[in-house]
Amino acid sequence: MFQQFGSNVATAAAVSFLGLFPEAALSQTVEERRERGSAVIRSLNNGMTQPTLEGMRREFPFLAEATEAYALGDVWSRTGLDNRTRQLAAVAAFAAIGETAFMRVHASYALNIGVSEEELKEVIYMVTVPAGFPKAIAASQVLSDLFRERRDVNSGEPGGERPATTLSEETQP
Secondary structure, three states: OHHHHHHHHHHHHHHHHHHOOOHHHHHOOHHHHHHHHHHHHHHHOOOOOOHHHHHHHHHOHHHHHHHHHHHHHHHHOOOOOOHHHHHHHHHHHHHHOOOHHHHHHHHHHHHHOOOOHHHHHHHHHHHHHHHOHHHHHHHHHHHHHHHHHHHHHOOOOOOOOOOOOOHHHHHOO
């Protein structure tokens, strides 16, 4: 009985694991997926690379490659959501789980693509419902620092804001 149970668990785990990867990802080379991931970063970061990813590439090349190919190239480049919605969802998710460093990166990307400070504040207010006040307060402090830093660099303006576009609009010639 336990052997059958173990076999079923292993099969379910394999099917679940394979289901994580979009079919397109399995038919493309890692280099194609990384290039798509690199395009995602540049589209969100005003044409620049992401310093944390570049640092990770030097010390943890496998982790950087996996992040660029899978997280960015396969997931973030999907067309089901526009970049604006995707960034708001990322800010909410990272704030809710208390990952404020990642939340800050995605809040900065959100500002870069036209999300307003007020919209980001509303996302943090929403975080109080599923995650509670401590996580929302921690996120609000990180956002306040980000807003202040961007205003300091941009003569009192939030800076970097531009109209939201989809990745396909940004990568077309």
